[in-house]
Amino acid sequence: xxxxxxxxxxxxxxxxxxxxxxxxxxxxxxxxxxxxxxxxxxxxxxxxxxxxxxxxxxxxxxxxxxxxxxxxxxxxxxxxxxxxxxxxxxxxxxxxxxxxxxxxxxxxxxxxxxxxxxxxxxxxxxxxxxxxxxxxxxxxxxxxxxxxxxxxxxxxxxxxxxxxxxxxxxxxxxxxxxxxxxxxxxx
Numbered sequence: 050x051x052x053x054x055x056x057x058x059x060x061x062x063x064x065x066x067x068x069x070x071x072x073x074x075x076x077x078x079x080x081x082x083x084x085x086x087x088x089x090x091x092x093x094x095x096x097x098x099x100x101x102x103x104x105x106x107x108x109x110x111x112x113x114x115x116x117x118x119x120x121x122x123x124x125x126x127x128x129x130x131x132x133x134x135x136x137x138x139x140x141x142x143x144x145x146x147x148x149x150x151x152x153x154x155x156x157x158x159x160x161x162x163x164x165x166x167x168x169x170x171x172x173x174x175x176x177x178x179x180x181x182x183x184x185x186x187x188x189x190x191x192x193x194x195x196x197x198x199x200x201x202x203x204x205x206x207x208x209x210x211x212x213x214x215x216x217x218x219x220x221x222x223x224x225x226x227x228x229x230x231x232x233x234x235x236x
Contacts, residue, residue, distance in 0.1 A: 060086035061093055105137035113137060125160065132159055148217045150191070156215050157195060161207060164198045164230065167191055190221030196230050 064082035072078040117124035122140035146152030150167035157165040169191040205226045216222040
């Protein structure tokens, strides 16, 4: 959608009505300013509604990519519009959790509508005792389990793409795509 030319959009501030009385009856001046009104009406309408354009919950759908670029939110045109809106609204919160298990779970839920769980710590091990032996070798990495949500399937390629983008570079993340929720493993 373009806000450059909206056919039939009336100007709330017609220029012809603001001209001095000398030009009020001048046909050429009124037609000329009516042409300018056609060009300026979308500009005035946008400015009059500026707060709505800056609120991702009600902004026009074609404006979301621009708003997402302001806050560094992921904006994938393949996502449903409501998911794109939520990504912009929650951008600050999601940036705070980026690189964590919680951030990965929220990112997958938002992007694909799936449920996920992250187990393992990505290979970090330490000792609180000075001079102690090295701790045992940590597991191979974090395990990300993903299963369908919202009644639709899971695209494993998209899951791997998102996990690669959201996992910290120094960690290895293994991915399991499950057909349904994992069985309760004694939790």
